[in-house]
Amino acid sequence: MPDALNRMVVTPELNYDQLTLGEATLIQQQLRGHLRLEPFQKEIKTIAGADISLTLYSETVFAGLVILSYPELQPIACSLVQSSTIFPYVPGYLAFREIPAILKAYEQIPVKPDLIMFDGNGILHARRMGIASHFGVVTGAVTMGCAKKKLAGQYAEPGASKGEYANVTDKGEVIGYAVRTKENVKPVFISPGHQMSLEDSLAIALKCTGKHRLPEPTRYAHEYVNKFRTGEIKAGYHDLSSWKLF
């Protein structure tokens, strides 16, 4: 891989804006070699949800992570940061558009969460390098993905009851699951990102599921970055333990 591209992979201040899709593909193939999907061993005490909110026709992005206690799933902190991107949304290359902003928000967190759930995929991706896997390999964080729509692979519709699921396969291998997180509601697509197994991602997703279709981490992340975009919450790192007291 060319030096310039290699720097893109490991540089703290990632700048993906000038990449061509061909170069982006090379980076994904390079990162794939660093994927680790061994079972997650440690005990989970905190889990974060990561997401971004956009304004139509604007390069401004509002990124953030919300950290929840686990297994209680109560929001305890959030990190919000405003950034910009010109990298377009192209299916299969979401990471290049969103990671720079989310990375800024992540670096602003004093005590990192035990794992991060992304609004997007992990290895449920044509090159097994969705945004969750990409972020995990670049930062070394434990990550997983939760997408609202299928990006790749095939699957049989899971049963209608909450908790039922079906494998999503591609080229003969299981790359994730279509999970029914709510009765009679479209499934979400779960897959490991980095430093955890397929089974881990499924188990964690189910433990993070409450009354809604989206697991609590990504549900809160979506809610907070949206409030951030509309001005209801300011940029920065916020301790939420005090907020919800009154």
Add this chain to the structure above:
DNA sequence: GCGACAG
């Protein structure tokens, strides 16, 4: 060439 296509 045709269909699929995270946010």
Add this chain to the structure above:
DNA sequence: ATCTTGTCGC
């Protein structure tokens, strides 16, 4: 993703 009203169901 975001822009939007009503509507169906628990």
